[in-house]
Amino acid sequence: MAEVTAGRAGAAKTFKLGCPPLVLGCMAFIALILIVAAGADLIAPQHYTDQSLLDRLKPPAFLGGPARYLLGTDELGRDVLSRLIYGIRFSLVIAILGTTIGAVLGTFLGFLAAHARGLVEETIMMMVDVQAAIPFLIIALALLAFFGNSFTLFIIIMGLNGWETYARLTRGMVLSTAAQGYAVAVRSLGAKPLRLYGRHILPNIASALIVQFTLNFPSTILLETSLSFLGLGVQPPLTSLGQMLGAGRNYLILAWWIAVAPGVTIFLTTLSISIVGDWLRDRLDPTLRGR
Amino acid sequence: MNTRFLCIKLLRGILTVLLVMTFVFIVLRLSGDPVDALVGDEAPPDLAAYYRTLYGLDKPIWQQYLLYLRNIASGNLGVSYSDERDVVDVVLERVPKTLELGIAAFLGSLLIGIPLGVIAALNRNTAIDRFTMGFAVLGFSLPNFFLGILLILAFTMQFRLLPSSGTGSWQHMVMPVITLATAGAGSLARFARSSMLEVLSKSYMRTATAKGVPRLRRINWHALPNAAIPIVTILGFRLGDLIAGSVVTESVFAWPGVGRLLVVSVGTRDLAVVQAILIFVATTMVFANLAVDLLYGWLDPRIRVSGTDKDA
Numbered sequence: 001m002a003e004v005t006a007g008r009a010g011a012a013k014t015f016k017l018g019c020p021p022l023v024l025g026c027m028a029f030i031a032l033i034l035i036v037a038a039g040a041d042l043i044a045p046q047h048y049t050d051q052s053l054l055d056r057l058k059p060p061a062f063l064g065g066p067a068r069y070l071l072g073t074d075e076l077g078r079d080v081l082s083r084l085i086y087g088i089r090f091s092l093v094i095a096i097l098g099t100t101i102g103a104v105l106g107t108f109l110g111f112l113a114a115h116a117r118g119l120v121e122e123t124i125m126m127m128v129d130v131q132a133a134i135p136f137l138i139i140a141l142a143l144l145a146f147f148g149n150s151f152t153l154f155i156i157i158m159g160l161n162g163w164e165t166y167a168r169l170t171r172g173m174v175l176s177t178a179a180q181g182y183a184v185a186v187r188s189l190g191a192k193p194l195r196l197y198g199r200h201i202l203p204n205i206a207s208a209l210i211v212q213f214t215l216n217f218p219s220t221i222l223l224e225t226s227l228s229f230l231g232l233g234v235q236p237p238l239t240s241l242g243q244m245l246g247a248g249r250n251y252l253i254l255a256w257w258i259a260v261a262p263g264v265t266i267f268l269t270t271l272s273i274s275i276v277g278d279w280l281r282d283r284l285d286p287t288l289r290g291r
Numbered sequence: 292m293n294t295r296f297l298c299i300k301l302l303r304g305i306l307t308v309l310l311v312m313t314f315v316f317i318v319l320r321l322s323g324d325p326v327d328a329l330v331g332d333e334a335p336p337d338l339a340a341y342y343r344t345l346y347g348l349d350k351p352i353w354q355q356y357l358l359y360l361r362n363i364a365s366g367n368l369g370v371s372y373s374d375e376r377d378v379v380d381v382v383l384e385r386v387p388k389t390l391e392l393g394i395a396a397f398l399g400s401l402l403i404g405i406p407l408g409v410i411a412a413l414n415r416n417t418a419i420d421r422f423t424m425g426f427a428v429l430g431f432s433l434p435n436f437f438l439g440i441l442l443i444l445a446f447t448m449q450f451r452l453l454p455s456s457g458t459g460s461w462q463h464m465v466m467p468v469i470t471l472a473t474a475g476a477g478s479l480a481r482f483a484r485s486s487m488l489e490v491l492s493k494s495y496m497r498t499a500t501a502k503g504v505p506r507l508r509r510i511n512w513h514a515l516p517n518a519a520i521p522i523v524t525i526l527g528f529r530l531g532d533l534i535a536g537s538v539v540t541e542s543v544f545a546w547p548g549v550g551r552l553l554v555v556s557v558g559t560r561d562l563a564v565v566q567a568i569l570i571f572v573a574t575t576m577v578f579a580n581l582a583v584d585l586l587y588g589w590l591d592p593r594i595r596v597s598g599t600d601k602d603a
Contacts, residue, residue: 129303130310133576135535138553138569142315145557145565146322222434226539229436230554242436249440249543256444263437271432 023279026272033088033269040089045070045079048086048239052077057255072257074248083239084261090240091266095220098158102220103213106163110170111197114178125171128164136161137226144232154233161223162216169212173205207284214277218270225266241266300584304577311573315566316359320352363570369563371556378567382549388458389548392541393533395468400475400529405522407476408483413510415488423480430477435536439470439543456545467544471536475529482525483518490518520591527583534572 019027036043045068053076059065060072060080071080113121131139140157147153177183178201186200225242227233229249234240236247241262248259343349350358362368368378404427411423446466447455453462490496491514499509538550545551549568556564 126306126310130307130314133307133580134311134569134573135531135576137535137538138572141538141553141557142565142569143318145560145562146318148322148560218432225434226436230539230542232554232557245436245440252440252444253448256448259440260444263434263440266434267432267437270434271428274432275428 019279023276026275029268029272030276033092033265033272036085037089037092040085044082044085046082048078048083049237050078050082057251059255060257063257071261072255074255074258075251080244080258080261083244084241084265087239087241087244087262088265088269090234090238091221091224091242094155094158094224094234094240095217097155098161098220098224099213099217101155101159102161102163102216103166103209105159106166107170107209109163110167111174113167113171114174115193115197121171124167128167131160131164137223140223140227141232144227149232149235154227157227158220158224161220165216166209166212169208170205173208174201177201177204211277211281211284214273214280217277218273221266221270221273296588297585300581304581307577308570308573312360312363312570313356315569316356319562319566368567368570371564372561373559378563381564382552382567382571385547385549385552388546389537389541389550392464392467392471392546392548393537395464396471396475396536397529397533399468399472400479403472404476404479405483408480409487409510409515409518411480411484412487412491420484424484427477427480427484430480431474432477433473435470435474435539436543438473439466439540442466442469443543458546463544467540467546470543471533471540474536475532478532479522479525479529483522486521487514487518490514493517516590520587523583523586523590527580530579531576534576 052073055066055069055073055077056075058069058073058077061067061070063072065072069079069081071084074080074083109124113124140161143153143157174197178196183196183200186196191200224233224240225245228240228242229246231246234243236243244262245259245266248255248257248262251258340349348355366379370376371378371381374381407423407427411420411427414420443455443466446453453465454460455466457463496509496513499513504513534550537548538553540546541548541550542554549571553565553568555561556568
């Protein structure tokens with residue numbers, strides 16, 4: 001019993017402090033990744049397609065390789081660090097685009113379902129059920145097979161990932177919020193639906209949607225990296241973290257760093273975002289805890 | 292078991308599978324004329340017309356749709372482009388390998404994840420709790436493909452203990468199973484912990500303590516069965532992750548299962564195989580969720596009585 005009380009007091013202390021050191025560290029890492037992605041052109045020592053065939057498969061500088069290749073080179077003599085920096089940029093841009101499309105689409109459909117009710121709602125919720133019933137990676141692979149790989153399709157696929165969670169969340173919250181006093185008041189004052197939803201209900205449910213965004217973001221990164229790893233996502237000469245990792249897999253014996261550098265980056269990025277997302281969720285909306 | 296509850300669930304499941312088939316039909320029609328792809332642009336028009344009649348593509352779209360559904364119902368899903376074999380055979384012969392891997396990984400994640408979660412809950416806010424949960428978060432954040440590569444680097448390249456690809460002996464299974472089970476073990480551990488913590492705070496646990504039930508009996512007989520109920524629900528979700536995970540894992544370790552078949556077929560655009568796998572996965576998921584619902588009702592009598600209310 002004493003243990004439990006002590007534990008609770010400890011938890012209360014970290015809460016008062018704002019955020020625990022681990023979350024702070026994760027935020028710092030996310031900031032670093034964002035800066036690297038934004039400033040890739042300035043930071044990267046070389047362009048990601050620059051080759052130097054004389055310097056193929058050189059080990060990282062700290063393992064005795066040439067000092068100008070901090071993380072070594074790949075099978076075409078390209079600087080792994082530079083490719084990593086551009087890979088972070090591409091993976092992040094794709095993930096941000098995808099997550100945003102999914103969030104906007106899902107939130108819109110959620111509002112639509114809650115507003116229209118009836119057949120429209122049934123149809124939307126049925127689509128939600130179907131998408132939830134099949135692992136999205138399988139749907140994504142099927143779409144890639146049916147339409148053939150293209151960058152536009154790839155972004156659309158990223159956008160379709162996770163829209164159903166926003167739709168379900170939004171519909172539920174709009175339905176419960178619309179019944180509350182202030183919403184009823186705004187409506188009886190003669191506000192049009194668009195005004196009611198945009199100006200009054202959306203700001204009230206925004207925090208839950210933002211949390212969902214941060215929780216969905218790592219899964220979009222993982223989807224992109226998984227597909228690119230399988231050779232079905234980002235195609236060379238473009239690069240992304242998953243594509244680097246997939247290509248590096250063939251050189252594990254000769255040059256493990258080609259695969260390990262992007263792998264560690266993916267791992268730390270998704271881990272940091274998940275930790276911050278979890279913390280944000282508990283912080284903003286304690287009722288969602290444990291879901 | 293409430294029959295109405297069961298019927299609604301069953302109908303919904305069938306509807307889901309039907310919708311997936313419709314989705315495939317629409318997408319396949321949207322993605323271009325299959326005959327053009329088959330005969331090419333240079334082909335004489337009568338050859339294209341011949342294939343159109345052969346495949347029923349000259350009929351109105353709704354008739355094509357019905358024909359498509361009838362074909363699926365009679366188990367006729369077409370032939371693989373690569374070797375002209377019936378896709379049902381092509382897919383089914385890969386299923387045992389995927390099951391082998393999937394079942395081992397599923398059991399592995401249960402046997403590791405649930406005890407870890409329970410131990411963490413019983414030692415709440417101690418070093419043990421933080422260590423186990425840290426491990427769990429690492430486990431489910433580590434992407435499958437990267438964990439697989441790390442294992443290959445360690446056990447194949449460094450220690451030369453295990454084969455990096457293929458199948459045949461128990462050694463071949465070790466790394467794929469670890470890769471596939473780790474994420475599941477991590478998320479199960481977290482879920483088991485929160486579920487157990489909730490049960491431990493219930494008043495019947497206090498009652499049990501008060502009437503002098505020994506600690507071990509309290510945990511095994513009073514807490515665990517109640518904590519198991521929510522855990523069973525997420526086992527249904529786990530299956531989806533397991534299927535998605537096996538696609539990646541089988542590709543990393545060149546494991547000859549359905550997942551690898553799917554990736555290869557997507558690469559070569561062998562649409563009949565992709566379509567068959569999609570329908571196969573959808574059906575499996577629907578039935579698995581139905582099984583979870585049944586299990587759930589059996590475990591928790593409250594749902595057996597009021598299942599329809601909860602569902603509606």
